[in-house]
Amino acid sequence: MSIIWLCREEQLAPGEKLKVANAEVGDICVYNLDGVFYATTDLCTHATASLAEGDIEDNLITCPVHWGQFHIPSGKAVTFPCERHLRTYRVSVRDGEVYADVSAEAREAEKIECVQI
Amino acid sequence: MTKERIPLRPIDTTPPLRNLDRICDMESGRLSGKVFWDDEIYQQELEKIFARCWLFVAHESQLPNAGDYLTTSMGEDEVLVVRQKDRSIRVMLNACPHRGNKVCFSEAGNARGFICNYHGWSFGADGGRLMGMHESKCYEESGFDKSQHGLRQARVDSYKGLVFATFSDEAPSLEEYLGPMTWYLDVVLDMDGEGSEFFGGCIRSTIECNWKVAAENFVGDILHGGWTHDSAARAMLGSAVANVSDMPESYSVNWNGHGYEFGTDVVGNAATLGEKNINKYLHTIRPRVAEHLGEFRSKLIGAISSATIFPNFSYLPGQNTVRIWQPRGPHKIELYTWTIVNKSAPEEIKDMWRKGCMMTFSPTGVFEMDDGENWEYCTKTSRGLVTRYQDLYVGLGMHTRIDDSELPGNVFRGQINECNSRAFYQRWKDLLEAPTWADVPDRNGRMR
Numbered sequence: 001m002s003i004i005w006l007c008r009e010e011q012l013a014p015g016e017k018l019k020v021a022n023a024e025v026g027d028i029c030v031y032n033l034d035g036v037f038y039a040t041t042d043l044c045t046h047a048t049a050s051l052a053e054g055d056i057e058d059n060l061i062t063c064p065v066h067w068g069q070f071h072i073p074s075g076k077a078v079t080f081p082c083e084r085h086l087r088t089y090r091v092s093v094r095d096g097e098v099y100a101d102v103s104a105e106a107r108e109a110e111k112i113e114c115v116q117i
Numbered sequence: 118m119t120k121e122r123i124p125l126r127p128i129d130t131t132p133p134l135r136n137l138d139r140i141c142d143m144e145s146g147r148l149s150g151k152v153f154w155d156d157e158i159y160q161q162e163l164e165k166i167f168a169r170c171w172l173f174v175a176h177e178s179q180l181p182n183a184g185d186y187l188t189t190s191m192g193e194d195e196v197l198v199v200r201q202k203d204r205s206i207r208v209m210l211n212a213c214p215h216r217g218n219k220v221c222f223s224e225a226g227n228a229r230g231f232i233c234n235y236h237g238w239s240f241g242a243d244g245g246r247l248m249g250m251h252e253s254k255c256y257e258e259s260g261f262d263k264s265q266h267g268l269r270q271a272r273v274d275s276y277k278g279l280v281f282a283t284f285s286d287e288a289p290s291l292e293e294y295l296g297p298m299t300w301y302l303d304v305v306l307d308m309d310g311e312g313s314e315f316f317g318g319c320i321r322s323t324i325e326c327n328w329k330v331a332a333e334n335f336v337g338d339i340l341h342g343g344w345t346h347d348s349a350a351r352a353m354l355g356s357a358v359a360n361v362s363d364m365p366e367s368y369s370v371n372w373n374g375h376g377y378e379f380g381t382d383v384v385g386n387a388a389t390l391g392e393k394n395i396n397k398y399l400h401t402i403r404p405r406v407a408e409h410l411g412e413f414r415s416k417l418i419g420a421i422s423s424a425t426i427f428p429n430f431s432y433l434p435g436q437n438t439v440r441i442w443q444p445r446g447p448h449k450i451e452l453y454t455w456t457i458v459n460k461s462a463p464e465e466i467k468d469m470w471r472k473g474c475m476m477t478f479s480p481t482g483v484f485e486m487d488d489g490e491n492w493e494y495c496t497k498t499s500r501g502l503v504t505r506y507q508d509l510y511v512g513l514g515m516h517t518r519i520d521d522s523e524l525p526g527n528v529f530r531g532q533i534n535e536c537n538s539r540a541f542y543q544r545w546k547d548l549l550e551a552p553t554w555a556d557v558p559d560r561n562g563r564m565r
Contacts, residue, residue, distance in 0.1 A: 049249055065249035
């Protein structure tokens with residue numbers, strides 16, 4: 001277990017996302033999808049881009065540079081040119097604070113057949 | 118802080134052509150067909166006119182929302198016109214600064230940005246800054262600085278909804294460029310204080326003529342109307358075009374190559390659409406126009422008239438067609454046309470105008486067809502080497518300037534008059550001969 005603090009729950013309204021710097025695993029992007037929090041690496045797996053600068057639509061994050069898309073809960077790459085899935089982190093919320101376990105994938109990610117790097 | 122981008126390499130300037138007086142002498146009203154045919158002259162026009170003048174690129178109403186864009190060209194330079202989040206409009210080259218490929222192929226739409234098909238260079242809609250590219254890591258490892266690259270921006274300004282751009286840093290301001298012509302532009306752009314809009318889409322077609330033939334027709338040639346368009350007028354109106362010279366009061370005005378010829382008959386142009394409700398609408402709003410723009414200009418809102426803003430933006434009050442003659446080599450133009458209407462007009466009136474434009478001034482329009490054939494052969498006869506040097510007479514209306522007119526600009530008596538054509542070609546020659554904007558002579562008050 002390697003739990004890190006991401007943000008306060010109230011910092012992120014539904015439909016919003018936030019980049020959180022982390023020295024250990026690199027930048028993390030936190031998302032609020034209809035009240036449920038998720039976290040992935042912030043760097044797009046295709047080319048240099050911060051997903052926190054992208055747009056959320058239907059549980060997908062669209063990269064701001066080449067408009068490739070990932071499924072936020074599972075990290076699955078779903079749209080060209082994204083081929084490699086996104087690393088996800090297991091999120092928990094306690095007392096209005098959002099945390100990630102950077103040693104665990106999101107539960108939804110475990111359903112993806114191909115394990116990401 | 119992003120660094121200033123490496124500036125665009127200045128255009129290689131070529132020496133002005135010599136002996137232009139031989140083929141364009143507006144003091145005596147003589148022109149030669151060589152100006153419509155010669156490729157060397159055409160290349161000079163791209164450099165000394167289209168890369169230097171303010172060119173029309175869009176009407177603000179075409180881009181209501183942030184991210185809305187359209188593609189057009191400035192001369193032969195393809196550009197993107199994009200509405201920004203701060204409501205401003207940016208104009209940038211539609212060419213990738215990596216290998217030069219076109220980055221946007223559609224005519225209009227809404228986009229978060231533009232990505233080149235070739236190597237995935239990606240540009241933001243917000244001013245075309247370079248966002249990234251495919252295999253970005255390799256660029257980063259070789260010390261690439263993204264901030265130094267992006268789609269090249271043009272200078273942009275607008276007048277009452279009409280957006281103009283220029284690639285020249287030394288061009289005068291748009292306000293100075295248009296000068297007193299804005300007083301006349303208000304007749305279509307600002308009839309009642311509520312502004313204008315483009316209604317419907319853009320119709321694009323080609324005509325195999327030189328761009329100047331078309332621009333000059335609109336700058337000041339109503340003479341052709343009664344002759345060229347006789348049969349079309351009979352079809353649309355049920356009778357011949359009235360002799361324009363019989364009309365009681367008409368003028369030609371020009372300024373720095375822009376020109377407007379007009380009667381004071383309120384609805385003469387509008388009547389050619391064959392739609393009574395349009396004339397009725399114009400008569401109904403005229404008192405409001407008189408209140409807003411004064412009695413005199415209220416008589417011009419749909420009158421027999423035409424105009425060109427130098428070099429290639431033209432319009433017809435009344436028919437409400439707005440167009441740009443895009444040069445595509447010396448012998449061809451791409452014609453972009455739109456219908457302009459008052460924002461405040463009822464929807465059904467706007468739609469009548471849109472249909473009226475299609476019936477008259479579109480690829481199938483009765484008047485456009487008449488003009489197109491004439492313009493094509495005005496151009497094509499000059500492929501004959503001898504014909505190319507035949508004198509073309511542009512002298513009609515010499516000595517008709519009204520020196521004490523209260524109207525803005527250089528004012529001439531009568532709209533059947535080639536004074537605007539002379540002013541147009543004089544400006545054309547002055548620009549071709551001037552090494553810089555500062556060298557362009559001021560001919561206002563001096564032209565015959």
